[in-house]
Amino acid sequence: MSSPGVMSPPHPSAPVETLLEHANWLRRLARSLVGDAQRAEDLSQETWLRALENPPDGDRPLRGWLATVMRNVLRQERRGASRPGGRHPAARRQE
Numbered sequence: 001m002s003s004p005g006v007m008s009p010p011h012p013s014a015p016v017e018t019l020l021e022h023a024n025w026l027r028r029l030a031r032s033l034v035g036d037a038q039r040a041e042d043l044s045q046e047t048w049l050r051a052l053e054n055p056p057d058g059d060r061p062l063r064g065w066l067a068t069v070m071r072n073v074l075r076q077e078r079r080g081a082s083r084p085g086g087r088h089p090a091a092r093r094q095e
Helices: 016-020 023-034 037-053 062-082 089-094
Strands: none
Touching (some): 037 062
16 A cells, blocks of 8 residues: 555556657647646646546546546636635645
């Protein structure tokens, strides 16, 4: 079992190298979803973090899975920002 805050290694069905083959595509998707380059980079980074923390099942197409993870991250950010006192997750982490 890993300690809190320590990321466990990715699932063997989705090695980091395989995930990174989709990096440029994921950045383009983020840019198309949010428009702003810096916000798109933040969205991509959060998507990678979640992808490494919870790797896909071996039988799922990676691009479709990554797109779903990214949309879920964006949906959660928007939901949090719409709440009273809600803020962007990156801002909360820096505090």
